[in-house]
Amino acid sequence: MPIIMEPKLISGNANLPLATAIARRMTMHRGREVSLVDARVERFNDGEIFVEVFENVRGEDMFVIQPTSNPANDNLMELLIIADALRRSSAARITAVIPYFGYARQDRRSKARTPITAKLVANMLVEAGIERILTLDLHATQIQGFFDIPVDNLYAxxxxxxxxxxxxxxxxxxxxxxxxxxxxxxxxxxxxxxxxxxxxxxxxxxxxxxxxxxxxxxxxxxxxxxxxxxxxxxxxxxxxxxxxxxxxxxxxxxxxxxxxxxxxxxxxxxxxxxxxxxxxxxxxxxxxxxxxxxxxxxxxPTAPMFAQAILNTANGTSVSSLFDHKTLGPIYEGLYAAE
CATH class of the missing domain: 3.40.50.2020 (Rossmann fold)
Known part of the structure; x- marks a missing residue:
């Protein structure tokens, strides 16, 4: 029997309301409180980002919730530094939950002497110690192939x-x-x-x-x-x-x-x-x-879907089941009547 670890959530500053909503939704599913790991993600006077995790995460299954939206560079660096902090704190696994994957529009060379920045970002995420990506509606699905780690691309x-x-x-x-x-x-x-x-x-x-x-x-x-x-x-x-x-x-x-x-x-x-x-x-x-x-x-809201995807990932069950609107109907109860 595989050992099922309780997922732990941590968030940068990019979209704290979404991270909080995901935690609240997981609390409903689990029947016990799921809260964001206590940490500080702040900037020094010169703009450098500093991260400190206040809870023990050794051996934990960590999920970092951080879209890389505007300001894209700051939010990307927050994600990378949080991942590095977790890796150096002996987290068992680090999954990046990136609801919006920035730089995805730079997925190919559109003309001579231009970068493929989406591939560069993929390399940076892997080097930071991230072992799995969970995202939504990648601009180009082939970006999944830029990674040598599993990428679960959910659909809206x-x-x-x-x-x-x-x-x-x-x-x-x-x-x-x-x-x-x-x-x-x-x-x-x-x-x-x-x-x-x-x-x-x-x-x-x-x-x-x-x-x-x-x-x-x-x-x-x-x-x-x-x-x-x-x-x-x-x-x-x-x-x-x-x-x-x-x-x-x-x-x-x-x-x-x-x-x-x-x-x-x-x-x-x-x-x-x-x-x-x-x-x-x-x-x-x-x-x-x-x-x-x-x-x-x-x-x-996307919190119901992301919460279920995180639980499925942590439990080793299917994420692709969330591709079906009939499966999502009960998850979105109260917002839409099940069809």
Whole structure:
């Protein structure tokens, strides 16, 4: 019989509310309190990061909860230094729970003399002593191959399937799932199959980075309730333009499901003025006050899924069971009715 160790959680400063919610959720599952390991993660006057763990972690199964979102470099360094502190404190295993994996968009050489930074970050994480990665909706799934350690990539589409079936239950026959570009078709198709909806594509051609020159809708969206599906929304320029193009092509409404709400620069202002009726994001990146105050942005929690994934990892049971929205239904009880 394998020895089952109780998982212990520790968090950096990137998204403490999510880490606390995961601990609270695990407390519900375990029937006894699960709290974050007492530690301090702070900065010296010159910006250097210092970590001190106040509890004994020798022989423990440690899970470090830390998205590498903005400020990406600071949050990445916090993760690396926490992992080093745990390794030097004789933790039995260190798993990095990275809800949002920063630098994932730099997964290949786009032109001559450019880096593959996602691979560099993978090397750094392994060298720091991390033995397993748990993340959500990697920008490019091949990033899993950058690691020589196990990488469990969870998917937001099962949560979004529950959400769509709940919020669009009266108009499900009119829902059309839309991929905002050709590269995201697989992600959009996954949700379309889960909710039994047709699929359309917005083909975009860029003039230069951050600027879209032309958009064409592939598929009939007239009188449809369009749902755009993607993994990252940054400045929201492309997203808002795609919503306009869909409306110009006769769509009745446009909504969006985007996993990681980076929402930098003018994003929130653009979304608030957009023709989109709603943008649904997850809490993998801690939302600021502007995001929380935007009337047409809605945030769905990931803590129930991450808590169950951590427990499954610690117990040596299947993580892939969480890929099914029917499995997630009971986990998200109280938020969505089980389908």
């Amino acid at each position: 589409s099962p949560i979004y399937a529950l959400d769509a079936k709940h919020h669009f239950r009266d108009v499900m026959d009119d829902v059309m799932v839309v991929s905002p570009d050709v590269g995201g078709v697989a992600r959009a198709r996954d949700l379309a199959q889960r909710i039994d909806a047709p699929l359309s594509i917005v083909d975009k051609r860029r003039g230069k980075p951050g600027e879209v020159a032309e958009m064409t809708v592939i598929g009939e969206v007239k009188d449809k309730v369009c749902v755009i599906v993607d993994d990252i929304v940054d400045t929201a320029g492309t997203l808002c333009k795609a919503a306009e193009v869909l409306m110009d092509n006769g769509a009745r409404e446009v909504h969006s499901y985007i996993t990681h709400g980076v929402l930098s620069g003018p994003a929130v202002d653009r979304i608030s003025k957009s023709v989109m009726k709603s943008l649904v994001i997850t809490d993998t990146i801690a939302p600021n006050a502007a995001v929380r105050g935007c009337a047409n942005i809605r945030i769905v």
